[in-house]
Amino acid sequence: xxxxxxxxxxxxxxxxxxxxxxxxxxxxxxxxxxxxxxxxxxxxxxxxxxxxxxxxxxxxxxxxxxxxxxxxxxxxxxxxxxxxxxxxxxxxxxxxxxxxxxxxxxxxxxxxxxxxxxxxxxxxxxxxxxxxxxxxxxxxxxxxxxxxxxxxxxxxxxxxxxxxxxxxxxxxxxxxxxxxxxxxxxxxxxxxxxxxxxxxxxxxxxxxxxxxxxxxxxxxxxxxxxxxxxxxxxxxxxxxxxxxxxxxxxxxxxxxxxxxxxxxxxxxxxxxxxxxxxxxxxxxxxxxxxxxxxxxxxxxxxxxxxxxxxxxxxxxxxxxxxxxxxxxxxxxxxxxxxxxxxxxxxxxxxxxxxxxxxxxxxxxxxxxxxxxxxxxxxxxxxxxxxxxxxxxxxxxxxxxxxxxxxxxxxxxxxxxxxxxxxxxxx
Numbered sequence: 001x002x003x004x005x006x007x008x009x010x011x012x013x014x015x016x017x018x019x020x021x022x023x024x025x026x027x028x029x030x031x032x033x034x035x036x037x038x039x040x041x042x043x044x045x046x047x048x049x050x051x052x053x054x055x056x057x058x059x060x061x062x063x064x065x066x067x068x069x070x071x072x073x074x075x076x077x078x079x080x081x082x083x084x085x086x087x088x089x090x091x092x093x094x095x096x097x098x099x100x101x102x103x104x105x106x107x108x109x110x111x112x113x114x115x116x117x118x119x120x121x122x123x124x125x126x127x128x129x130x131x132x133x134x135x136x137x138x139x140x141x142x143x144x145x146x147x148x149x150x151x152x153x154x155x156x157x158x159x160x161x162x163x164x165x166x167x168x169x170x171x172x173x174x175x176x177x178x179x180x181x182x183x184x185x186x187x188x189x190x191x192x193x194x195x196x197x198x199x200x201x202x203x204x205x206x207x208x209x210x211x212x213x214x215x216x217x218x219x220x221x222x223x224x225x226x227x228x229x230x231x232x233x234x235x236x237x238x239x240x241x242x243x244x245x246x247x248x249x250x251x252x253x254x255x256x257x258x259x260x261x262x263x264x265x266x267x268x269x270x271x272x273x274x275x276x277x278x279x280x281x282x283x284x285x286x287x288x289x290x291x292x293x294x295x296x297x298x299x300x301x302x303x304x305x306x307x308x309x310x311x312x313x314x315x316x317x318x319x320x321x322x323x324x325x326x327x328x329x330x331x332x333x334x335x336x337x338x339x340x341x342x343x344x345x346x347x348x349x350x351x352x353x354x355x356x357x358x359x360x361x362x363x364x365x366x367x368x369x370x371x372x373x374x375x376x377x378x379x380x381x382x383x384x385x386x387x388x389x390x391x392x393x394x395x396x397x398x399x400x401x402x403x404x405x406x407x408x409x410x411x412x413x414x415x416x417x418x419x420x421x422x423x424x425x426x
Contacts, residue, residue: 045181059283222237222238301404390405
């Protein structure tokens with residue numbers, strides 16, 4: 001099996017065709033020798049910020065000298081991004097070798113595992129075989145029935161910011177969604193909760209009390225912003241100045257969550273010196289999250305795809321580009337709340353250049369263009385031709401303007417790849 005054959009096999013089993021539940025994952029992992037039982041985890045669930053939280057924690061733990069696994073979804077450019085050790089993607093040959101073994105087991109199962117279940121099992125086997133000291137594990141969707149929840153009690157269960165999402169699967173209120181995500185909290189772990197919507201915090205507190213799990217709610221007042229530039233942000237944590245490489249005011253809330261998790265890990269015996277914390281925060285990279293692709297001309301890439309992400313992006317534009325109108329290179333999925341997203345970002349728009357993301361759920365670019373024009377915005381369509389879209393956006397922005405690509409992680413990966421190709425070509 002080649003790396004591409006492995007990826008093709010995994011991606012042929014779409015998650016949407018299979019019912020939620022842990023049975024298939026547990027059966028698959030048991031046949032592999034239960035690698036998850038030989039690992040330690042930080043388990044992270046939430047609607048927004050969980051990927052950034054995972055990336056920062058992995059960078060800090062690596063700087064502290066631990067062999068650190070990182071499991072994320074979706075990927076931006078390379079499938080192998082989904083499972084990393086110490087910042088390096090899984091080698092394609094290793095992915096292929098483990099997938100070949102997993103395939104024999106999965107294909108013999110009466111109820112075949114879904115794509116995400118396959119990837120989760122492959123990743124856990126990889127982390128075990130590679131001898132990881134700890135794995136930062138990002139939930140795919142929800143929590144209780146997500147295949148990542150096949151693990152035993154993690155060292156720390158983290159609940160990041162929660163909003164209304166995937167309501168057809170997780171529930172139609174914040175309380176129901178919070179209860180589902182709190183399913184990653186298990187007796188024997190410690191818990192950290194982003195102190196956001198009161199109804200969410202109430203649910204998490206009650207769940208921890210029931211399970212006798214110690215909980216720390218993040219105190220954002222401990223984090224005082226100092227300055228933000230395109231190079232990152234400086235802030236004070238309990239009066240001590242620090243720096244984080246990620247942009248946007250929302251990332252300081254995520255950073256506060258990470259620092260609270262570090263305190264919790266230390267209380268459980270993990271040796272994480274302050275210099276490792278500083279090194280991890282200053283060096284962390286998280287592609288397509290307010291990422292600066294270019295400064296001259298200014299080109300920002302963000303994979304935000306829901307109203308909460310749009311609000312975070314608007315706040316970042318206010319901070320980084322005060323009073324400036326930007327050209328949005330935009331593509332969305334039809335099942336997202338794109339009308340509300342557009343309402344949030346429209347005050348910051350000079351023009352919209354609409355794209356069709358590379359997904360079967362994509363809203364066609366011409367429909368998004370027509371929607372925006374109906375709202376009185378300047379908008380054009382470039383279909384799925386990413387290079388044409390980028391060039392059209394820069395032309396509309398002018399020499400001193402700024403372009404912000406956002407709306408879908410499916411689009412973000414292609415924008416990042418095409419931009420790199422354009423840089424090499426031009």
